[in-house]
Amino acid sequence: MTAMPAFSHVLLETKTAPSGSNYKAVFQVGHGCEGSATTGITVRIPAGFQGAKPYPKAGWTLAVKQEKLAQPYASHGKPVTEDVSVVSWTAASQDAALPDAFFDDFMLRGKLPETAGPLWFKVLQTCASGSLDWGDVPAAGVSSKGLKFPALLLDVTGPETAAATDSAPAHAPGAHQH
Template sequence: MKILSTIKSIAACAVLAWAAPVFSHIVLENKSAPAGSNYKAVFVLGHGCQGSATTGVVVQIPTGFLGTKPYPKPGWTVTTQLGKLAKPYDSHGRQVTDDVTLVSWTATAKESALPDAFVDEFVLRGMTPEAAGPLWFKVLQICESGRNAWSDIPAAGTSTRGLKSPAVLLQVGPADTAHHHH
């Protein structure tokens, strides 16, 4: 009988351990990318706001992530906000001085909202910085009732352990010399 109880406890812990990263906060599907590369950021939302459905997602684009273009999402309106760059860059022979600093998805109707019990993805694409290092995306999750500001960044390093509302981390690694700069 004790063995059966132990097996059930192990199984329960395994399920919780598997679910924790997905449901604890917003995460990236691919948590790392080479420097200076085209990167598809898939933000995975695992829950709403204390039982309330998600009606909006706002992603603040970090400095150095260039040429952001969001993917459309059926049932959601997507908008971008431009801002002046501290350091302009060249894209296909054109000097870029303003770039996307914010991407917002808003449910177009109550039926389009993401229920608390469901998981979904919000996607954008851009170019990673030329230098390796951590890149933090701050995300505001807006719900029918309440909101979650996933914006806490550790004072040092990249560990989010102990942070109540961690920002989303993309670890930019050394450049991949085999890829095509776009």
């Protein structure tokens, strides 16, 4: 299997992480839509990813949508019945838009599920002209070969025993483990 070039679509900077850990998702945007500047990035949070907290971006407005959970979880000893389902960044002005020839990162963090397996982040890239919906998931398995607009795959592996593998410092927002 060959790696796709970094400019091919929106990518995850870190593609594997241990189950139950805190994860900083860095969505790398390497181009616009057929020459048009990127004006929005919308990330649909996969089931099992808990407590998503986005990083603000200068010149961009941030919106978070919450939904009721089918399977509530506990955080700080309290039940969580709603969680973030969508995070969106929108350029506040034409000047803030990401030109097609430029590269930038959009970030959020949260806690990974306790069980190993694939997590698919679906990302809608909106541009001054058109959009690209990186949301295709294979019918079976994890190979995105043949998909025109593949969702971003995070391979959640078995738990690590060393605390040093935790990708978030204990004082970071969303970094609490329970």
